[in-house]
Structure formats: C-alpha cells, structure tokens
Amino acid sequence: MHNQMLNWGDSKNSTRRADSRVEALWILGLLLAAVILFSINLGGLPLRDWDEGTVAQVAREIWRSPADSLCWLYPTLGGEPYLNKPPLMHLLIAFAYSIGGVNEWTSRLPGAMLTAISVPLLYCIGREIFPQRTPALFSALVYLTLLPVVRHGRLAMLDGAVVCFFLLMIWCLLRSRRNLCYCLGVGIGFGLICLTKGILGILLGAIALLFLLWDTPRLLTSWYLWLGILIGTAPVALWYTAQWQHYGQSFTDTGIVNQSFSRIWAAVEDHAGPPWYYILEILKYACPWLLFLPQGLRLAWENRNLSWAKLVLVWTSGYLLTISIMGTKLPWYVFPIYPAIALVVGVQLAQVWNLPRPTSYPRAWVAFLALMAVVATVGSLYFIWSPASDSELQLILAAAAGTMTLATILAVQGDRQFLLILVWGMYVSLLLLMTSKHWVWELAEAYPVKPVAAMIQTNTPANQKIYTSYPYGRPSLNFYSDRQIIPASTNLQNYWQQQQPYLLLDQSTFDNLTLNSVKQVGTAAGWTLITKASRE
Helix, strand or coil, X not given: CHHHHHHHHHHHHHHHHHHHHHHHHHHHHHHHHHHHHHHCCCCCCCXXXXXXXXXXXXXXXXXXXXXHHCXXXXXXXXXXXXXXXXXXXXHHHHHHHHHHCCCHHHHHXXXXXXXXXXXXXXXXXXXXXXXXXXXXXXXXXXXXXXXXXXXXXXXXXXXXXXXXXXXXXXXXXXXXXXXXXXXXXXXXXXXXXXXXXXXXXXXXXXXXXHHHHHHCHHHHHCHHHHXXXXXXXXXXXXXXXXXXXXXXXXXXXXXXXHHHHHHHHCXXXXXXXCCCHHHHHHHXXXXXXXXXXXXXXXXXXXXXXXXXXXXXXXXXXHHHHHHHHCCCCCHHHHHHHHHHHHHHHHHHHHHHHCCCCCCCCXXXXXHHHHHHHHHHHHHHHHHHHCXXXXXXXXXXXXXXXXXXXXXHHHHHXXXXXXXXXXXXXXXXXXXXXXXXXXXXXXXXHCCCHHHHHHHHHHHCCCCCEEXXXXXXXXXXXXXXXXXXXXXXXXXXXXXXXXXXXXXXXXXXXXXXXXXXXXXXXXXXXXXXXXXXXXXX
C-alpha cells in the first residue's frame, strides 16, 4: 500500500512537471511569434505625427542632457517644460538611444517589445480564469492577430506599454486570490500605468477594483493588497510632488487639468467625435474576430456568475462607456479594450472548437467569411490592373483573400480547422503588412518630412526657429530637422521683419508673397526654404 501511494505521488509530480513544460513552451512560442510580428521592419518607415514625433523628441532631449541637469525628472520639449505625460516611456526610449543611437528602430523598440510581452501575459490571465487551456490559447492568438493591436503597439507611443502594465496588474490580481504575495505586483502594475499615462491609471485601477468587488471582495480587506498598492503608488506620488514643487501652479493647470482631466469634458485640439466613435473603430478594425464577438458577449452574460465573465463584462462595459462619454476622441484610446475583446472571442472560439464534428456553423458566419474573401480578392485584382498598381498591397490582399476563401470552404464543410486557418492567415497577412511601406498609412496624409527636414538641418543654424505656411505643426518635422517649425500662415509677412528670419513655404505661398531681399536656400518635396539676403 505504501509503495502504491509513493508511485501515485511520483506519477502526479511527473504530470505536473510535464504540464509546466507545456505551459512554458506555449508562453515562449507566443512570445516568439509576437516579437517577430512586432519587430519586423520596425524602423523601415519614418515616425508619424503626432505622438511619435513628440515622444521621440522628448526622449532625445533626455538622452542629450547630462544626468545632473535632471532632465530625466523634468523633461523638456523644444527646450520648454514638457508637462503632458509622465516620462517613463520617454526614459526607456532615451535608454534605447544610448545603446543604438537615435533612429526609428530605437524609438519604437521599447513600446513594441512591451506590447509583445502582453501577448503571453494575456495567455497567463486566461490560464487563471479558464479551467482549460483552449480558451486561453485562442484569446492570446486573437489578441496577437488584431490589426489595431499590432499597428499601435509598434508605434513610438505610450498605449502598448499601458496595456502591458495593465495586463500585469490583472494577472497579479488573479494570482493573489491563491497567493497574497502577488498583491505586490498589483501595486507595481498600477504604478507603472500612472507613470506612463497619468490619470488613465485611475480608470484602469477602478476597473480592477470593480472586478474585485464583484468577484473576490475578501481581497479588499487584505493588508497585502493595500501594502502592494502603497508600494506601487509611492513613486507616482513622489513624481507628482516633485513636479508641483518645481513648476508650481503651471503644472496643475497644464499637466493635470488641461492635458488630462479636461479631455473628459472637452475636445482637446478639436479631436471630437460622437459617443459611438469607438464602437465604429472596433467595427472597422476588429475583423475577422468581430464575427464571434456577439456570441461571446452573450456567453459572458449567461455565465456572469463565473470569474472570467465578471472580468470581461466589467472591463468592456466600464472602459468603453467611460471613453465614449469623454469629449476628446482619439483612435488609440480604445486600445486597452482589445485584450478584453480577445478574451470574449477566445471563449467563443473554444466552444466552437469543442463542438461535435462535423457540425453546421451559422450561415451568417459563412456569409461573412465569403464576403470578406470577395472583398479581399477584388482589392487584390484592383491593384494588379489599376494605374495605381502596388505589388505590396496586392500581395497583402491576396493573402487575406486566400485565408478567407479557405476558411469559408472549411466552415461550409463543418470543419473546425477553419479557426486555425483564420489565425495563421491573419498572422501571415499582418506580417506582410508590417514588412510593407503601408503599415503607417498616416504618412500619406501629408508631405514627406525627411527630405524637408534634411534641407532645413543643412541650411539653418542650430536652435533656429523656422516659420512655415503649413497650417499646423508637425512634431515629426521638428524631430528630424532638430529645429522648431512653427505654423504661421497668416503672419508670414510680419515674421519676415525679424533680424534673420527663415520661412518654409509651399510653392503657392512662395509665388504670392511679396517679400524684399529674398534668398532661396533650399528646396525639397515641393517646399522652399528662404531667408533674407545679406547686404554687401
């Protein structure tokens, strides 16, 4: 009998070790797939306006400044105090500059890698809330193959890092139900969010708190949790105190009110939109996984007594409602909801995967997949025969068309393998998009900055202010030219009266302005740089 118990114990330990190895392999596999997708061609395109140019310039000024200047604590933008956001991501990018130099790749690398880490983190969250591995795995794969996640996660912005820190906080929160030591990670995750994007930490922290109130209220009485939160928020409190002591009321007015809380009730810089703005964003960019979202939400509501359902319901409804009623609307504000959508869809896909085989899938699914196959095919053919022929777009759309066509055929046959085709096909299509020149499509909305910036940098003194006829400022042009380019389309005549002015003019403005003693110092991409001719 004693030997039988020993054998049973050895068998149980062996099973646990094997299961741990499988878990480690899945986590490493997801991380590798994410790193490849988030890093390939990362520096192949210029930084875009707005956030990328601003974030990179702040990071460069930190990198250039000596440590005793405290620029790492009191960052600047164009030599002026930068009070928009805390500098955690800017510091990480500055560190990347110190290793790899100042370029697009090092500017985007920290955010891209943090977003890549969020993929296996979401899998780990799934393993905490789902009794089986399948929904956790599908959730991570859906998240990995969502277009807005990959695109915004690769940019030199703050949102990918925020989502990574939020997922860390949620994972530690779930783990703390079995091991209170993980409460420390809850506080650290919350603190990292606040040091990255300020008051957004309050919203994401409130979502975690509401989940706890509904699911595990006993944790709210644990001193471990509050100690962890205290440890995590201490650096945040110290940073805000240092800013207030250094800048005084201007930090309160600009950094806290104008750049943070005012976004709730007002449209900052005219970035307004209707309350359904973010629903449209999800509808536009969450395909093909949007197909399974309604049934997943219904399943969550029907199982709202379970932890996973409580988490995704609080997460999706709380976050979406809050950002929808805000006055300022920006596409990347919806980023933190995508992990919750991936969890909802992952549960639904796991149910589909476990259905008896063969089975009959809803006609709406088949029709939707067929429609996507037709649209992608037509798009691919268009870029073959149209005057605006583009081989890269043709290949991307051909991959998407092949994916949707094969998935449609398998779905009609009742074969569950259509889900794997969707995952693999979306991954390959996104990989092709990221290797192309189209993944930062906003660059096509205005003139290319790099040739204009090179002209400005070559022909103007350091720290020179340049006035331009372009109607708005372009942070990416400021970054590449290492000069301050100020939009002044209505005051160019007045600025010409300065001691040694430099004007950056489009051809129409250059032809129509009446200026004296003009010296043309350079032209690039349809723009002309002029200054006053020196008198002999």
